[in-house]
Amino acid sequence: MTDLPEDFEIALLITTDDRDLAAEVEAELPAASVSASDNFLGGTEIAAFLLFAKETIGGILGFLAKKGDRVKDAKISIGTRQISLEGYSAGDAERLMGSQAFKDAVASVKKG
Amino acid sequence: LPQGTIPSPEVTRRRLLSALGPARFVQFAEIDATADGEEGFHYVSLYLHRIGNQFRVIDGEAFIISNGFLSSHAYNLALVHLFHAGGDPAGRTAALKHNYKKFFAECVLGVRNCLMGRALLLETILFEQDLMKPLFASLEDNPGRSAAASEVATTMSMLLSQHELGHYQDRRSGGRLRADAADAFGGRLEAMVARTEQAHGPEPATELLCDGVAAWLSLTADSEAPAEDERLVRLRMIALGFLCFADLTALQKSADLTARASRGEDAGIRLGSEIRSKEAFGYTIVRDPAMDLRARAVVDLCEAEARSRGAELFGEDGRFPLPRSIAADLAAAFRTFAEEAPGPISGLTGTDLQRRQLVQLVAESLHGHEAGAEHLLWRSKQFSVGGQAVDP
Numbered sequence: 454m455t456d457l458p459e460d461f462e463i464a465l466l467i468t469t470d471d472r473d474l475a476a477e478v479e480a481e482l483p484a485a486s487v488s489a490s491d492n493f494l495g496g497t498e499i500a501a502f503l504l505f506a507k508e509t510i511g512g513i514l515g516f517l518a519k520k521g522d523r524v525k526d527a528k529i530s531i532g533t534r535q536i537s538l539e540g541y542s543a544g545d546a547e548r549l550m551g552s553q554a555f556k557d558a559v560a561s562v563k564k565g
Numbered sequence: 566l567p568q569g570t571i572p573s574p575e576v577t578r579r580r581l582l583s584a585l586g587p588a589r590f591v592q593f594a595e596i597d598a599t600a601d602g603e604e605g606f607h608y609v610s611l612y613l614h615r616i617g618n619q620f621r622v623i624d625g626e627a628f629i630i631s632n633g634f635l636s637s638h639a640y641n642l643a644l645v646h647l648f649h650a651g652g653d654p655a656g657r658t659a660a661l662k663h664n665y666k667k668f669f670a671e672c673v674l675g676v677r678n679c680l681m682g683r684a685l686l687l688e689t690i691l692f693e694q695d696l697m698k699p700l701f702a703s704l705e706d707n708p709g710r711s712a713a714a715s716e717v718a719t720t721m722s723m724l725l726s727q728h729e730l731g732h733y734q735d736r737r738s739g740g741r742l743r744a745d746a747a748d749a750f751g752g753r754l755e756a757m758v759a760r761t762e763q764a765h766g767p768e769p770a771t772e773l774l775c776d777g778v779a780a781w782l783s784l785t786a787d788s789e790a791p792a793e794d795e796r797l798v799r800l801r802m803i804a805l806g807f808l809c810f811a812d813l814t815a816l817q818k819s820a821d822l823t824a825r826a827s828r829g830e831d832a833g834i835r836l837g838s839e840i841r842s843k844e845a846f847g848y849t850i851v852r853d854p855a856m857d858l859r860a861r862a863v864v865d866l867c868e869a870e871a872r873s874r875g876a877e878l879f880g881e882d883g884r885f886p887l888p889r890s891i892a893a894d895l896a897a898a899f900r901t902f903a904e905e906a907p908g909p910i911s912g913l914t915g916t917d918l919q920r921r922q923l924v925q926l927v928a929e930s931l932h933g934h935e936a937g938a939e940h941l942l943w944r945s946k947q948f949s950v951g952g953q954a955v956d957p
Contacts, residue, residue: 464583472768486572488584490621490630491732493725494814495772495855498619500584526821530583537677539825 461562465513466535467499468526475499481516484509496525505531510546518543534558577624581609584621585630588613589943590950604737608726614675614942616817620729629729635813636722637946638668641697642809643717647710648700650886654894659906659915661898663689663696665816669848669902671942672820678938679827680834681848682820684928685903688916690945691924695913713885720799721806724779731775743774749781750866751873757862769855776807776859777866784870794883797876801887804867804878808892811860812899815853822849834932842929848903864892 465485467474475489478501485501492498503509510529517527517538527538536554549555572580582588588611598605606627611617617632641664649657667689673682704711735742747755754777762770780803784796791799826849833844864878871878879889888894908917916924931937948955 462580462583464580466584486580486624488580488621488623490584490619491729493618493728493810494616494817495853498584498621500580500621500623502580502583526825530586533582533587535586 461505461531462502463505463509464530465499465501465503465516466526466528466530467501467524468496469499469524470496471523472497474520474523477520478516481519482512500530507546507550510549511543514538514541514545514549515543517541531555531558532562534561572624574626577626580623581621581628584623585611585617586613586615588617588632590633590948590955592950606730606733612948614671615820616672616813618725618729620732627733629726629733631722631726633948634671635725636718638664638813639721639806639809640714640718643714643805644697644700644704644710646717646805646891647713647885648703650888651881657894658898660696660700661895662902663693665812665898665902666693668813669816669820669823672817673824673848674938674942676821676824678931678933678935679824679831680925680928680932681823681827681830681846683931683938683941684846684921684924685848686941686945687924687928688921690941692910692913692916692920696915709884717802717805720783720802721809724776724783724803724806724810727779727782728775731778732771735771735775742778746774746778746781749777750870753866753869754778754781757866761858761862765858769858772855773859773862776863780807780863780866793874793876796874797871797878798883798885800867800871800878801883801885804864805887805891807860807863808895811853811856812895814856815851815899818853819848819850822851823847831932834929836930836932842925846925850903 465478465482467478472489475487475497478485478499479487482501482503485503487502488500490498490500503513513529517524521527528535529538530536534554534557536549536552536558538549541549578593582591591609591611594608594610596606596608604627606629608629608631610631610633612633614634615632616635617630618635619630621628621630642661645657645660645664649660666685670682670685670689673679674686676682731742738745743755743758749755754774758770758774758777761773783803784799827846830844830846834842868878879887879891881888905918905921906915908919910917910920931941
C-alpha cells in the first residue's frame with residue numbers, strides 16, 4: 454500500500470450495548486477523536502476518527518482483539534465506504550489493507 | 566487533523582456522515598441557542614435503510630439525526646390501519662405482513678447485500694403490490710385518510726426526535742429531566758420510571774423517561790390546548806406509534822442477525838451453475854424485550870391519561886379509531902410476515918411457494934452485484950425531500 458493519499462481520516466465504527474466501551478476506545482486509541490451516540494434502538498454506536506496509517510489499522514485490530522466480546526459489530530469507514538472487520542484478528546493489518554474492499558475504499562478517497 | 570486542532574464545521578459534518586454510513590438526501594438545520602440558556606443543536610434529516618435515529622456529539626457539536634426510513638414505513642402502516650379499520654381482518658393482516666416484510670428486507674440489505682434480503686424485497690415488489698395499490702388509490706377520494714396517516718408518521722418521527730432530545734437535556738442538566746417531568750401524565754410517568762428503575766436498573770428507566778417525556782410533549786407542545794377529542798386522537802396515535810416502534814425495532818434487530826448469519830449461505834451460491842442450490846436459506850426473528858416493555862408502558866400511560874379525561878384509548882369511534890385488538894393484530898402479522906402464503910393466489914396479493922422459488926432464482930442472480938442490490942433498494946419506492954418529489 455504505497456500509493457495512498459496523504460493525511461486522510463478513517464473512522465472505526467463500533468456497535469455495542471456497553472456504553473463504557475467509548476471511554477476505553479479513547480484510552481486505547483489516544484490519537485482518536487471519539488463520539489458515542491444515544492440510539493433509539495438502545496445501545497450505542499461509537500465512532501473513533503483517526504488519521505490513516507498502517508499502525509492505526511494495527512491499533513484498531515489490536516483493540517478489537519482485546520475487547521471483541523463486548524462488540525456487536527465493527528467496521529472502518531473510509532470516505533463513503535464501510536468495511537466490516539469481522540474475521541480479522543490482531544495481526545491482520547496487511548491482509549485487511551490488501552483486501553479489494555479496502556483498495557476500493559481508498560481509491561474512492563483518492564478520487565475525492 | 567493534528568492533535569489540538571479545532572475541526573472546521575466541514576470536517577465535523579464529514580465525520581458525522583462517515584459515522585452514519587451511506588445516507589442520502591441529507592439536510593442540515595441549525596437550531597439556535599435560546600436567550601434563556603438552552604443550547605443550540607443541529608437537526609439532520611436523511612434517508613438510510615435502518616433505524617438510525619440517534620443523538621450524538623461530534624467535536625463538541627450536538628446532532629439530532631432523524632431518518633425518513635422509519636417515518637415512511639410508519640406512514641404505510643398507519644394507512645393500512647386506517648384503510649382496514651372495521652373491515653376485513655384477513656386483508657389487514659396481509660397488508661401488515663407485506664409492510665413488515667418490506668421493512669425487514671430493506672433493513673437486511675441495509676446491512677449487506679445478501680440473498681435473503683434481495684429475495685424478500687423482490688417478493689414485495691413483484692408479487693404483492695396489489696396489497697397497497699388500493700390504499701394509495703383511495704387517498705384521492707379520501708384526503709382526510711392521507712392527512713391522518715401523515716399525522717401518525719410525523720408524530721412517530723417527532724417522538725423519536727423528542728426522545729433523543731430528552732437524552733440531550735438530561736445530560737446537559739446533570740440528570741434533572743426526571744425532576745422536570747415529575748408532573749407529566751399526572752405523575753404517573755414518574756411512578757412508572759421509579760418502578761422500572763427498581764426492577765430493571767437505571768438505563769431502562771432513563772429510556773422510559775425519555776419515551777414518556779417525548780409522548781407528553783407530543784400531547785401538550787401546542788401553545789393552544791387541543792380540544793378533548795383531538796387530545797384523544799393524539800393519545801391513540803402515540804399508542805399506535807409505540808406499538809409499531811416495538812415491532813419495527815424487533816425487525817431491525819432480526820435483520821441485523823439475519824444479515825450476519827447468512828454469510829456462509831451466500832458464499833455457497835455458484836453463479837452460472839446448472840445445479841439448483843440445495844441450501845436452506847433462513848432468517849432469524851427475535852423480539853426486543855426492552856422495547857416491548859417501553860411500548861407497553863407508554864400505551865399504559867396513554868390509556869390512563871385518556872381515562873383521567875373521561876375517554877377510552879381503545880375504541881372504534883372518532884376520526885382515528887384504535888381497536889383493543891390492535892396489539893394482537895400487529896403481533897399476528899409480525900409472527901408470520903416472512904412465511905409464504907398458501908397458494909394459489911390471484912393477482913399480486915401474496916407470495917406462495919411457487920412464486921418464492923422463482924424469486925430465489927432471480928435473487929441468486931444478483932449475488933455479489935452490489936450496485937444491483939442498491940438499485941433495488943433505491944428504485945423500489947418514491948422519495949420526496951422538503952415536500953418535493955425526487956423523481957416527479
